[in-house]
Amino acid sequence: MRQSQDAESAESAESGQPGAGEPPDGDAGHIREIGRKAGRGLGWSLLGTLATRAGSFLMGLVLARLLSPEDFGIYAVALAATQFVMVVKDIGIMAAVVQWRGKLEDVAPTATTLSMISAVSLYGAFYVGAPYFSRLAGSEEATPVVRILTAVILIEAITAVRSATLLRRFHVGKSAKAILAGFLVNAPVAIALAAGGAGPYSFAWGQVAGAVVTGVFMLAYARLPWRMGFDRDVAKRLLWFGIPSAAGIALEIVLLNVGYIIVGAIMGPDWLGFYLMAFNVSSWVPGLIGTAIRSVSIAGFSRLAERDEESLSLGVQKSVPILIATILPLAVAMAVLAHPLIHFLYGDKWGQAAGVLRFLAVLMVVRMLTSFALDILNGQGATRSTVWMNLGYGVALIPAVIVGTHLDGIRGAAVGQAAAALLVALPLALLAVQRTGVRLRPVLPQLVRPLAGAAVSFAVTVGLAALTEGSQFLQLVVGGAGGLLVYVLIVVPPHQMRTVGGHVMERLPAAHRQPAPAEATSKER
DSSP states (O other), X not given: OHHHHHHHHHHHHHHTOSSTTSOTTHHHHHHHHHHHHHHHHHHHHHHHHHHHHHHHHHHHHHHHXXXXXXXXXXXXXXXXXXXXXXXXXXXXXXXXXXXXXXXXXXXXXXXXXXXXXXXXXXXHHHHHHHHHHHHHTTOGGGHHHHHHHTTHHHHHHHHHHHHHHHHHTTOHHHHHHHHHHHHHHHHHHHHHHHHTTOTTHHHHHHHHHHHHHHHHHHHXXXXXXXXXXXXXXXXHHHHHHHHHHHHHHHHHHHHHHHHHHHHHHHHOHHHHHHHHHHHHHHTHHIIIIIHHHHHHHHHHHHHHHHHOHHHHHHHHHHHHHHHHHHHHHHHHHHHHTHHHHHHHHHOGGGGGGHHHHHHHHHHHHHHHHHHHXXXXXXXXXXXXXXXXXHHHHHHHHHHHHHHHHHHHHHHHHHHHHHHHIIIIIHHHHHHHHHHTTOOOGGXXXXXXXXXXXHHHHHHHHHHHHHHTTXXXXXXXXXXXXXXXXXXXXXXXXXXXXXXXXXXXXXXXXXXXXXXXXXXHHHHHO
């Protein structure tokens, strides 16, 4: 009974209906309340994602020394399959539940049934098709790994609606704790198996073990009774939104991983291992910041879109410059310091990945922006636009990567991906967002400082890296810190620096503050 009351209270607060969660001052208060919830959720998501990504980074360092490039290549094939099925496993039901305009109790049983049917059917298809998929990717040895790793979707189908419930209510802290608990099981299982000679199977069984633990926590945190049912009208509404949403995001994942398939088919698992290593490093920022943003952005944009078109435009205009200003210095540092970064962290045997990373840093920036555009479109319910956007990108991407790989190996593949993303995917994303009524022109003046800062930061980082050549550690520390410092000085306005400094001083204990000259003179007297 208590759980049901809590759920109803949360529903009242999130849907804007009169109740405990309704702000007292009308529309403006409601919009501020959405921003407050989204901001708090983003903070929790960043914290949780930072913890798991830091752990994944350390696990990657250990596994890179225990496993060979060929093992990584086999895992890359299974990972490409898994990332695809993870998106389409519930045919968009999870995203549909997040933006559902009504009570969760009305939709949960039907949504759970649809998720289970979809996941079981999809896993059966991939189990049968795993040999053909692996052969297409140039690594038949990946077949059993694909079958093990894709089994994760069966676990997540059980928890999909409960995960959506947490995101819908902006309970991102609970979701982050569940994911962290899963990782704390995933890492030791994977490392122990790798040390025991399990090769690429170590990745797969570690992921499965972690998914089970995460699922248990999700079911406990959601506090929503787990039951199956079916309502035809509810199912129709869910699928009307969910199928195009799943198709759009599935295309995004396919296009993101198409490089694996092409490189593996043309160059074999060893070179694919180098490509995967570079791609994993370029995914640090999307994995940390992008994952945290996506955990609140669809729900946040959905709530803003419920109000009016202008509210959504203002939300986008405020958030896009912040996103760009945050990721540009990281991309500059990654591109300039690719060689010392790879050699210092992973060892000389992974040196071939460094030249690839330079170009994948460009892809990283575009990935963040196009993913953000997908969240805006999904929040509005413009899910069909996401499909057309990614189809257009795919028409350019696939031939670009094939030609690039034949001309210049894995570096050519990276150039092809970056060029197609920058010249085709980004313009299509901007066009799709503008066509839904979101005004992007006011964003342009706010990009002058970040772009100028990135250009100067690039020059400074190159110069400092040249001066410290001979020590990979010094190149990373001096070059990275110098470039970042210059960027901050250019991008952050002086009055904002003074404001931040004032807040810091206010929080310092009085004993640690330096007295102002007037205070010192008074004491001397």
